[in-house]
Amino acid sequence: MIQVQLIEELKNNIKEAKFSNKSIGFVPTMGYLHEGHMSLVKQARRENDYVVMSIFVNPAQFGPNEDLAKYPRDLQRDSKMAKEAGVDLLFFPQVNEMYPQDGGISIQAGTQANILCGSSRPGHFDGVLKVVTKLFHLVEPKTVYFGQKDAQQLAIIETLVKDYNFPLEVRRVETVREPDGLAKSSRNVFLSPKERSEAPMIRKAIKLGHEHFKLNQDIARAKQITIQHIEDNISGKIDYVELLSYPSLTNDLLNDTDVILAVAVFFENVRLIDNMMWNIKERY
Ligand code: PAF
Secondary structure, eight states: OEEEOSHHHHHHHHHHHHHTTOOEEEEEEOSSOOHHHHHHHHHHHHHOSEEEEEEOOOGGGSOTTSOTTTSOOOHHHHHHHHHHHTOSEEEOOOHHHHOSSOOSOOOOOOGGGSSHHHHHSTTHHHHHHHHHHHHHHHHOOSEEEEEGGGHHHHHHHHHHHHHTTOSSEEEEEOOOBOTTSOBOOGGGGGSOHHHHHHTTHHHHHHHHHHHHHHHHOOHHHHHHHHHHHHHHHOSSEEEEEEEEEETTOSSOOOTTOEEEEEEEEEOSSOEEEEEEEEETTOOO
């Protein structure tokens, strides 16, 4: 595996891969890799000749009161895991390499960013769009891989790619879970032992809401059942429970829409998210 920090080195390697007609699969990450990231790499490996991963804790997507400084980092471990998973090229730039000067040009997410995580993280998705736009231009991938756990991010990136005709395909990759159902996340390390034992109830609550919706098509009741299960079993505080169309993330649930039941819960030192997506026609 080749490891590079500079854009110029990245571009040289990309040029070589393109010259050899290799299809490029790209997995953007913020590091502290876990099995969720590995499943993105596995799929990229299966579908491409050349796999690029980036590790960059992107300051543009952290708000002033967010956890940029304490975001977990372990480049040595990450690079070992990336190599073992079959990454060909690892790009881990410094902040001044990615953002040498600010020309004041920003990319703004649309209405999809005003709800769910976007309402408590103003500007977050603009920061995500800024970094992925830059990375997509640098890596020039044929296919990019994102996890369904970050469903709002995925929906907004799909919209960016469609609206601005990026010549690439976005793959939605299923969430990887712990044996007890908790979605894998770099942030799980911030849970206390008690919170860790409660956290799988988020998944259970979503499943109950989904089952209810399939029986009765009652949005308000499905949300209420999900909320109730969380409140009865988790000491953390609900940020949101929403049932929306996907990927437009609106309340207009048409007959042929994919829908998402999305949940976020605040624990003492971390906020966890999870979701389930299905087609509205799915019934019992
Ligand atoms: O999902 C992430 O890890 C980040 O938001 C991403 C897409 C790598 C952009 O920094």
